[in-house]
Every structure is written in C-alpha cells, then in structure tokens.
Amino acid sequence: MDRIPTVLMRLQYCVQEERKGWPTVPRLLSRRSAAGLDKRVAARRCLIGGLKERAILQQLGAKRSRTRRWLLRWPRALPLAIFSLISLITLVSIYAIELGQAQRDMTQLSARATAITAALERRANASSAYLRAGAALLATMEDVPADDFRRFVSELRLDADYRGAEGIGWAPVVRPDEVAEYNAFAARTGPVPFTLYPQPRGDAPFSAPVTYLQPDTERNRRALGFDMYSEPVRRAAMDEAWRTSRPTASEKIVLLQEGGEEAPGFLIYMPVFASSPEGRVLRGFIYSPFNADAFLQNALELEDAGAFGVRLYDGNPGEATLLASTLLDDGPVLREVRHTVTIANNPSVLVLSARGQTALTGLSMVTLLFGLLVAMLLMLLLRMLIQQAQEDEASLQRFEEQASIRNTLTRELNHRVKNTLANVLSIIALTRRRATSLEEFATGLDGRIRALSATHDLLTQSDWGATPLGAVVRAELLPYTFGEDQKVEMAGPELDLAPNDALSLGLAVHELATNAAKYGALSTPEGKVTVTWRALADNLVQVEWCERGGPPVPQERGRGFGTDLIERIVAHELRHPVELDFDPAGVRCVLRIPVRQRGEFAIRAGKANTPQS
Incomplete structure (x- = not known):
C-alpha cells in the first residue's frame, strides 16, 4: 500500500516541474490512453500471477501423501493403534x-513320572x-521252624536290598479246632509269649495269625499273634493271592507296627501250598508289610x-486313598500327570505335580520388555511424524493464506491505484478547466494532491483498514488548529470509516478548508469553523461543516471547482447526496457517509480473526 503515496508524490513532483512551462501540462493529460493501457497490462499480469500461485498450490496439495492424510485425520488413534498392534503381537509371541x-x-x-513309576514297580x-522264593522254600518244608525262617530272612540281606519294607513274615493257616494248639506253640517258640487275636468268631474257615516277622524288632513284635484274615482288607488280598497264586498287594491299611499312628501302608501276600493226594x-x-511313605522314598x-x-x-x-506324598502345599498346581503303577497285582495311581506361583519364563519376560519397548518407540516415532505432519500442514496452510493474501493485495492494490489515478485525473481535469494561469493550476493541484496524500498516510498507518473519522478531519485541518486563537472546533463520537470513504471525506474537508481560508471564516481573525459528526444509524454517519464570523457569502457567484468536486466526485463515491448551503452568514455543508462493516472492505478480514492451528 506504500505505492499509492509514492505515486502521489511523483504527481506532486510533476506538477512542480510543470510550473516551469504551461505548454507541457497537456502532455500529462494526453497520457490517459497510455495510463489506461498500463492499467490493463498490470491487471493482466496480476491475473497471470494469481494463476501461477494457484497452480503451485495445486501441485503442493497433490504431493500430500495418503499416509500424511491418515496421520492428520487420526492423530491420536494411530499411535494407540500401533501400540495396541505391537502389544498384541508381543502377547501372541509370549503365548x-x-x-x-x-x-x-x-x-x-511325563518322562519323570514314567521313571518314578518304573522305580516303584521295580x-x-x-x-x-x-516272597516267591520264600514260598517255594516253605512249600518244601513240612514244618517251619523259627530258626530256619530267621536264617532264611537274614540271608536275604533286607537292610541293604529291601529298604522300604518292614521285613518278611509268616502267617500259617490255623483251623478253628487248631487254635489252642497254636497258642501253645506260640507261647513256647515265639520271641515273646503271644496268643492269636482276635478270637475266631466261626464265620471264617481259618485264621492267619502273624507268627514270624523278621527282622525281630520292637515295631514288628506289635503284630505277633494278629489274625490278619479277620480284617476285611487283608482278607481280600489274601483271597486274591490264594486264587491267583501270585503275589498280591492289599489296599490302603494302617500297619499294627505304627502303634496307633495314622501312617498308611500296605502288605504283599504270597500263598504257600503243600502237596497232597x-x-x-x-x-x-x-x-511283607510296607510303610507307604518309606516305600515311596526308597523308590x-x-x-x-x-x-x-x-x-x-x-x-x-x-484324600481317602492317599498312600504317600512328597508334595508341599506351597502354591497352586500348575501341571500334573498321572500314571498307573501296578504293585503286586494291585493297580495304584502315581500323580506327579509341578507347583508354584504362575510366572513368565525368562524368554517371555525378555520378549515382553522388548515388545513394550518397540511399541513405545514406534508410538513415539509416529507421534513425532504426526507432529511434523501437523507442522507441515500448518506451514502449507500459512503459505496458502499468504499466497491468497498476496493475490488479494495485488488485486486490491490494482483496484485502489486505478481509483486513485481516476480521482487524480478528475482533479487535474477540473483544475485545468477552472485555472487561469499555470501558477493557479499548479497551486490548486498541489494542495489537492497533498490532501489525498495525507489521507493515504492515515490509511497506510491503519493497514488500509478502518480509519477514525476524527483523524481524517484533524489531518486536513491541522494547519488551522495552531496558535492561541483556535479557529476550528471538532466534536463527535469515535467512528471508523472504510478506506475509500475516508479518501472522499478528506477531499471534501480539504476543499471546504481551502475555500474557507481564501474567502470564508478562516480568512478573518473573527471567523470560526465548527465540524461535528453524529451517527444517524448503525450504518450511516452525518458530518456537518459550519462557518461563522467570516465575510458575508455572496449570493451571486460562479460555480467553482470545489463545488463540482464535492457535489459530483465526493457524492458519487459516498453514494449519498451532499447538502451544500451558501448561507450569507457562512457556508454550511452536510455529508452523509456510510459506515460499513470491516468484512466489507478489509483485505484480511476473514483471516485476521482465524486462530492458527
């Protein structure tokens, strides 16, 4: 916008140069056609420049990749989606x-359970x-002397090779009619005197009391004399062994050797037969009696x-069938396997368990930490890319805005320069017709162009935006407001004018002030000029110029340049008629100026209040 005052200064310079010779003035006027051609050329260049800028912006917009559009469309969802995806992949890997x-x-x-099962079965x-060897030996003997049985068991070296068992015992068949004889035999040959118990009730075909049990220990002596056939679990194992002629283990029992303690155990029976016709x-x-816990530990x-x-x-x-356990209750069961163990023709179940707190393995922990680290790094990287894309988008928008502003400024400048030059040409034409000499022409033209220049300075200071009405009036009347005798009074509210309206008002006030200084109230010490303005409506303001105390205004006078300027040019620009009254007491002029909204004339009205993203 600084170009307009520069153009006006050049015009003033041309006027001062033309004072040297009147014949050169027509040459300036004869350049209208050339000026019009220059305007058309400038408009065409402006249009071409706008098209080039639009093409550049379209190329820049086309270069925006689809990925960047995704980044800008979902700036928060994409990082979370990437983090969730990497986390999901990590969890699947850990699984x-x-x-x-x-x-x-x-x-x-399972392999360990198989090995333990084999050890138990061995x-x-x-x-x-x-027991098979002992049964074969006893089958060949008519009687079973205590010394022979003790010698047989001692040769088996049970302490070294038979750990887990309480020993080996002999329980002969005693018929009901043989009980007394058996008790006499037990009292005579036993390590300690004992008798058969419990006494037979007559419902069993025979009794099977514990007669020998080697090695001879205090624990084993607790079982001497006990009729094992009287107890249902032992009887069932004996009957099965009798039926199959094979070593057979009993179900869960509590050995008499335990002395009343609840220590589970079992027995393995092998029948001994004698030949007869x-x-x-x-x-x-x-x-053989077995303590279940000792048997398991031995295996x-x-x-x-x-x-x-x-x-x-x-x-x-x-719980009721548990024989032995090495499992400590130190956590939930994580895994377990079950194997069937056959102990002397009796199936048992071995359960091997892994207990403890559920925790990830070392490799899973490393995978988890690595996955989370990668997810966080990718999320951070994507966040940085999104931030960069947002910054690039903001820069591109600013570039588009600046290009649009430059294009608009170019068009606006072209329009306003054309208007200004049109006003200048009109002023020159009117001044030429009214001037009688070169000096009068140059002086009048100089003052009017200076008035335009002063108003342009105000518009430049306001960035060609809204200009205060009072500032325009004060700028034109500044030469008449100095000194002790104040000849000008101005009053009115704060109102802003559009740029073109401010230029028109400045021209009108300049003409009125020039006329008042030459012929009116400002030409005498007693004269006074009053300029007041008020709002008639939200979109209309009235400015009133009133002169008093000056020379009487002649009623018969010729029509001057100022009258034509005000009534034709100014009225046309303001789109309202001007009331110009030449009262004998002083000139009175009433102008009505539209008050337009800023968006109707501001170049960047739509951009100024737009927040930057």
Whole structure:
C-alpha cells in the first residue's frame, strides 16, 4: 500500500516541474490512453500471477501423501493403534513361548513320572521275587521252624536290598479246632509269649495269625499273634493271592507296627501250598508289610523327583486313598500327570505335580520388555511424524493464506491505484478547466494532491483498514488548529470509516478548508469553523461543516471547482447526496457517509480473526 503515496508524490513532483512551462501540462493529460493501457497490462499480469500461485498450490496439495492424510485425520488413534498392534503381537509371541514351554515342561514331567513309576514297580517286583522264593522254600518244608525262617530272612540281606519294607513274615493257616494248639506253640517258640487275636468268631474257615516277622524288632513284635484274615482288607488280598497264586498287594491299611499312628501302608501276600493226594492245600502266607511313605522314598532314591511333587494313591486319587506324598502345599498346581503303577497285582495311581506361583519364563519376560519397548518407540516415532505432519500442514496452510493474501493485495492494490489515478485525473481535469494561469493550476493541484496524500498516510498507518473519522478531519485541518486563537472546533463520537470513504471525506474537508481560508471564516481573525459528526444509524454517519464570523457569502457567484468536486466526485463515491448551503452568514455543508462493516472492505478480514492451528 506504500505505492499509492509514492505515486502521489511523483504527481506532486510533476506538477512542480510543470510550473516551469504551461505548454507541457497537456502532455500529462494526453497520457490517459497510455495510463489506461498500463492499467490493463498490470491487471493482466496480476491475473497471470494469481494463476501461477494457484497452480503451485495445486501441485503442493497433490504431493500430500495418503499416509500424511491418515496421520492428520487420526492423530491420536494411530499411535494407540500401533501400540495396541505391537502389544498384541508381543502377547501372541509370549503365548506361543509359554505354550511351547508348557509342552516341554509337560513332556519333562511325563518322562519323570514314567521313571518314578518304573522305580516303584521295580521295588514291588523285587519284593514279589523275594516272597516267591520264600514260598517255594516253605512249600518244601513240612514244618517251619523259627530258626530256619530267621536264617532264611537274614540271608536275604533286607537292610541293604529291601529298604522300604518292614521285613518278611509268616502267617500259617490255623483251623478253628487248631487254635489252642497254636497258642501253645506260640507261647513256647515265639520271641515273646503271644496268643492269636482276635478270637475266631466261626464265620471264617481259618485264621492267619502273624507268627514270624523278621527282622525281630520292637515295631514288628506289635503284630505277633494278629489274625490278619479277620480284617476285611487283608482278607481280600489274601483271597486274591490264594486264587491267583501270585503275589498280591492289599489296599490302603494302617500297619499294627505304627502303634496307633495314622501312617498308611500296605502288605504283599504270597500263598504257600503243600502237596497232597487231593491236590494243593493252603498252608499259609509269606508276606511283607510296607510303610507307604518309606516305600515311596526308597523308590525316589532310584529316580529323583527333582522339584516335582509326588503322590501315590491306592486306586482313584482322593484324600481317602492317599498312600504317600512328597508334595508341599506351597502354591497352586500348575501341571500334573498321572500314571498307573501296578504293585503286586494291585493297580495304584502315581500323580506327579509341578507347583508354584504362575510366572513368565525368562524368554517371555525378555520378549515382553522388548515388545513394550518397540511399541513405545514406534508410538513415539509416529507421534513425532504426526507432529511434523501437523507442522507441515500448518506451514502449507500459512503459505496458502499468504499466497491468497498476496493475490488479494495485488488485486486490491490494482483496484485502489486505478481509483486513485481516476480521482487524480478528475482533479487535474477540473483544475485545468477552472485555472487561469499555470501558477493557479499548479497551486490548486498541489494542495489537492497533498490532501489525498495525507489521507493515504492515515490509511497506510491503519493497514488500509478502518480509519477514525476524527483523524481524517484533524489531518486536513491541522494547519488551522495552531496558535492561541483556535479557529476550528471538532466534536463527535469515535467512528471508523472504510478506506475509500475516508479518501472522499478528506477531499471534501480539504476543499471546504481551502475555500474557507481564501474567502470564508478562516480568512478573518473573527471567523470560526465548527465540524461535528453524529451517527444517524448503525450504518450511516452525518458530518456537518459550519462557518461563522467570516465575510458575508455572496449570493451571486460562479460555480467553482470545489463545488463540482464535492457535489459530483465526493457524492458519487459516498453514494449519498451532499447538502451544500451558501448561507450569507457562512457556508454550511452536510455529508452523509456510510459506515460499513470491516468484512466489507478489509483485505484480511476473514483471516485476521482465524486462530492458527
């Protein structure tokens, strides 16, 4: 906008130069056609420049990638989606690792259970082999002397090779009519006197009292004389062994050796037969009592259970069938396997368990930490990309805005320069017709152009926005407001005018002030000029010029330039008629000026209040 005052200064310079010779003035006027051509050329260049800027913006817009549009459309959802996706992949990887580890642990657990099952069966088979050997030996003997039985057991070296068992015992078959004879025999040959108990009730075909039990210990003596056939669990095992002629283990019992303590155990029976003309005749049972916990610990010496818990059940697992356990209650059961163990023709169940707190393996922890780190880094990187895309988008929008502003400024400047030049040409034409000499022409033209320049300065200071009405009036009347005698009074509210309206008002006030200084109230010391303005409506203001105390205004006078300027040019620009009254007491002029909203004339009205993203 600084170009307009520059143009006006050049015009003033041309006027001052033309004072040197009147004939050169027509040359200035004769340049109208050339000026019009220059205006058309400038407008065409402005249009071409706008098209080029639009093409550049379209190219920049086309370069925006689809990815960047996604980043700008979902600036918060995309980082969360990436973080969730990487986290999901990490969790799936951890699940796969844990599943593979669980399968490996289960395989290891199953292999360990198989090894322990084999150890238990080997111990049971060794016991069965000893009992088979003892049964074969006793079957060849008519009687079973205590010394021979003790010698047989001692040669088995039970302390070294038969750990887990209480020993080997002999329980002969005693018929009901043989009880008295048996009691006499027991009192005579036993390590301590004992008798058969409980007394037979007559519902059993025979009794099977514990007669010998080696090694001879205090624990084993507690069982001497007990009729094992009188107890249902022992009887069932004996009958099964009698029927199958094979070593047979009993179900869960409590040995008499325990002295009343609830320590589960079991017995393995092997029947001993004698030959007779009628066939085989049952003579008794050779057996071995086992403490279940000692039996399990003895087997674990062969195959260590490691960190796993071992439980041995007599049949289906349950609290009532639990024989022995090494499982400590130190956490929930994570994994377990079950194997069937056959102990002397009696199926049992071995349960191997892994207990503890649920925790991720080392590889899973590393995978989790690595996955979270990658997810956070990718989320941070994507956030930085989004921020960069937002900054780029903001820069592009600012560039588009600046390009639009430049284009608008160019068009506006072209329009206003054309208007200003049109006003100047009109002023020159009117001044030329009214001037009688070169000096009069130059002086009048100089003052009017200076008035335009002063108003342009105000508009430039306001960035060609709203200009205060009072500032325009004060700028034109500034030369008449100095000194002790104040000849000008101005009053009115604060109102803003559009740029073109301010230029028109400045021209009108300049003409009125020039006329008053030459012929009116400002030409005498007693004269006074009053300028007041008030709002007639929200979109209309009235400015009143009134002169008093000056020379009487002649009623018969010629029509001057100022009258034509005000009534034609100013009235046309303001779009309202001007009331110009030449009262004898002083000139009175009333102008009505539209008050327009800023958006109707401000170049950047739509942009000024737009917040930057």
